Amino acid sequence: MRENERMPTIQRLPALRDLPLPLVQAPMAGYQGATLALAVGEAGGLGSIPAATLTPEALAAELAPLAAAGRPYNVNFFCHVPPVPEPAQEAAWREALAPYYAEAGIDPAAIAPGAGRRPFDAAMADVLERFRPPVVSFHFGLPPPELLARVKAWGATVWSSATTVDEARWLVRHGADAVIAQGLEAGGHRGHFLDPDLTRQLGTLALVPQLVAAVPVPVIAAGGIADAAGVAAAMALGAAAVQVGTAFLLCPECTTSAVHRAALQSDTARHTALTRLFTGRPARGIVNRVMRELGPMNPAAPAFPLATAAIAPLRAWAEGQGRGDFTPLWAGQQASACRAVPASDVVKALAAGFSRA
């Protein structure tokens, strides 16, 4: 058997023929931009730009240096359907946060409700058409067919996250060229989009082989992979690549806040949980005060992404005092393995896992 048959990787995707390593830097909205993506690209991995919190103008500014570098890269979008705001739900949420507003001396009447994160739309597609990124990835499903067709038109390879066999099959039926198997260990937002029942979410070790068996496209393993051993394990499970996020969070190329960095370097990083308090959708982060006190899955928080607006001033207030009590401290279940080293060192450490596999 030839080597490329024994271990099919994402490098068999035409857009990624020249990618040195089947290693994807996970897009982490709010924590990194072009600086990290460029460093990872230079080190041999696939850098990613998270676009969920960017305006079209800001996205263009992030993409310009990546396009100039001439290496493959990935741009990631959320593709949720923005919910209709429900005043009663918003009131319940502000009621739950009321003791904190009082403690912080914040007037809740002065807080404007806001959307927080925008899904992929025509304005973003306009920006992408200027840059023609080789990889466009999505979270929470796929965009509507007419938008997806625009992305496919310049030959981009399209990826999206799958957390179950049903989601992987759905994505392939609807045009995904690869699926990201997002195991339950992963930091940040869970990508599920077919069934909100969290008991359907699988650990990476169980999810990857099930998706490899279920779909004919490359499966990219994500969740809990933070070192060479994790890379070797994921590749042994049949993955075509690994996606790593948390392991980069302490790199100087990330914009990770000081409170977040401190949490990652403390023992508290050993305890993460899924929480909907910060955005309205379950996402994994280090357990902090508001998660402990309200319960991480408190139903008072409104639907994604509407929960963000009301908690944002509390986050700013606490961070101003050096505390991460109201900060989404996104991190996966291997957060305690994070090291404060340049991204190229993280890539190098992970790369050793491919030669073992």
Place this chain on the structure above:
Amino acid sequence: MRENERMPTIQRLPALRDLPLPLVQAPMAGYQGATLALAVGEAGGLGSIPAATLTPEALAAELAPLAAAGRPYNVNFFCHVPPVPEPAQEAAWREALAPYYAEAGIDPAAIAPGAGRRPFDAAMADVLERFRPPVVSFHFGLPPPELLARVKAWGATVWSSATTVDEARWLVRHGADAVIAQGLEAGGHRGHFLDPDLTRQLGTLALVPQLVAAVPVPVIAAGGIADAAGVAAAMALGAAAVQVGTAFLLCPECTTSAVHRAALQSDTARHTALTRLFTGRPARGIVNRVMRELGPMNPAAPAFPLATAAIAPLRAWAEGQGRGDFTPLWAGQQASACRAVPASDVVKALAAGFSRA
């Protein structure tokens, strides 16, 4: 570096020097006895006898053929502290089950409350002393020091399940010679014993390397391992052995019930959840009617193992009609990989993963 340094396995434990494969058949109380353990031992793995639901006499009957076979084997015990029954909690539980009693025509007044499962005790130690099993493993911590000393007296190697770094360290401090890293994918009862907060439970891919780094004893990976790829992945993570349970459930050597076998062979096996309905402690099983209707973690169920008595007659009634609606259908997150083949075939398939690792 010599081979045994590069990949330290449980065979470095004196009691297991002659074990052909670092593969442990997970003890599955209620689903198997000596027949499976003997078959696994003959095929090169470590067979296990689950003792949690046995009387001392029944345990002796199971151990006799294993001792006669002359190969290493493992005996497993629960070591929970039996709770004080709370009449109000029992009443709440029967109230939650009342519609089902009515449907089944069962008189709840006729149901005797009962203990269900017994922890390791002096009577069990008496039995063990007759057989001197080479491996004695525990779930839910370790037994009191005087009982543990009796087990150690004949040179048995003592193992217990750890679901967090803190538990692994606690077990080693209290005398464990190896720890079983029970990842969240595992079927059956979660083994946590220091903190009931389920958000502390980790996926296998995240748990194994953290325990390997935290404790100086062999770490046995468990949870979601069902084929050679899973074995290779677990060994890549630094495990000294793998423990596999669910993959054996369809073997003719198991006593798995007909409704359980049918569930494992159906698409429903793709959806498992942690539930406390059947015993009072969270355990992973295939989602069935009572889990869907009451919610798998319904707080009405009394403390382990007291929940069992009130639901047992409903289980018997439904199973009599060929339905597993009230049956604990224990299974891990790789249940859909189960095959109805002899245990030796399962061992052979798993063994291929060690040569890949």
